[in-house]
Amino acid sequence: MSAVAEMGGSKNLGLRVQKKMLGKMTSKKIAKVFIDDTMGELLDNVYKLCKEYKQNKKEADKLIKNIIKITVKIGILYRNEQFNAEEIKIAEAFRRKFRTMIMTFVSFCEVDYTFDKNFMVGALNDCSLLLTQLVVRHLTDKSQGRIDYVFGFFQDGAFMDSLFDPNSPLKPNLSVIVVGLNKLLEEGSI
Structure with missing residues (x-):
């Protein structure tokens, strides 16, 4: 076997091992090894928001676990240069669309009183489609289902209405999330 074939094989094996290890992770704390402090704090607050809204710890755990797995798997693919030129264009389009959506x-x-639910649902849908296009060649249907689950949660009209209700009990968590999002936007992380 040539050295190039061995490198390609070992790189592919390493990538599969990384993705498999990630698939076995169940703890947010373990995943924080892969995520910086600002993102970790943001995820903690999204967890609190989801738990408060759903009144269900399991649902909140599932949402955060799916966000982490998607984020880290895409990071692993990117660091291992698995995306082709077309996928890089899709990734750039996703990043621009996601950043604009977060800023909005x-x-x-x-x-x-500026909230526009139709805009948010449309932007979330666009981001979901782009992200699915990006990973379709690399991740399993189960991972793609995680993308659908995460975006589906945030696209829920009742959830959005409760976020922007002036008397919402979610306001304190939302305020902390906005601070975290602003920080990530300033750092260029989003």
Whole structure:
């Protein structure tokens, strides 16, 4: 076997091992090894928000676990240069669309009575489609289902209405999330 074939084989094996190890992770704390402090704090607050909204710890755990797995798997694929030129274009389009959506969401949170549910649902749907296009060649149907689950949660109209209700019990968690999102936007992480 040539050295190039061995490298390709070992690189592919290493990638499979990394993805398999990630698949076995169940703890947010273990996953934080792969995620910086700001993102970890943001995920903690999204967890609290989801738990408060759903009144269900299992649902909140599932949402955060899926976000972490998707994020880390895509990071592993990117670091191992698995995306082709077309997929890199899709990734760039996703990043631009996601950043714009987050900036708009933050604006909706900071300026009362500006929330546009149709815009948010459309932007979330666009991001979901782009992300699915990016990973379709690399991840299993189960992983793609995680993408659908995460975006589906945030696209829920009742959830959005409760976020932007002036008397919502979710407001304190939402305020902390907005601070985290602003920090990530300033750092260029989003």
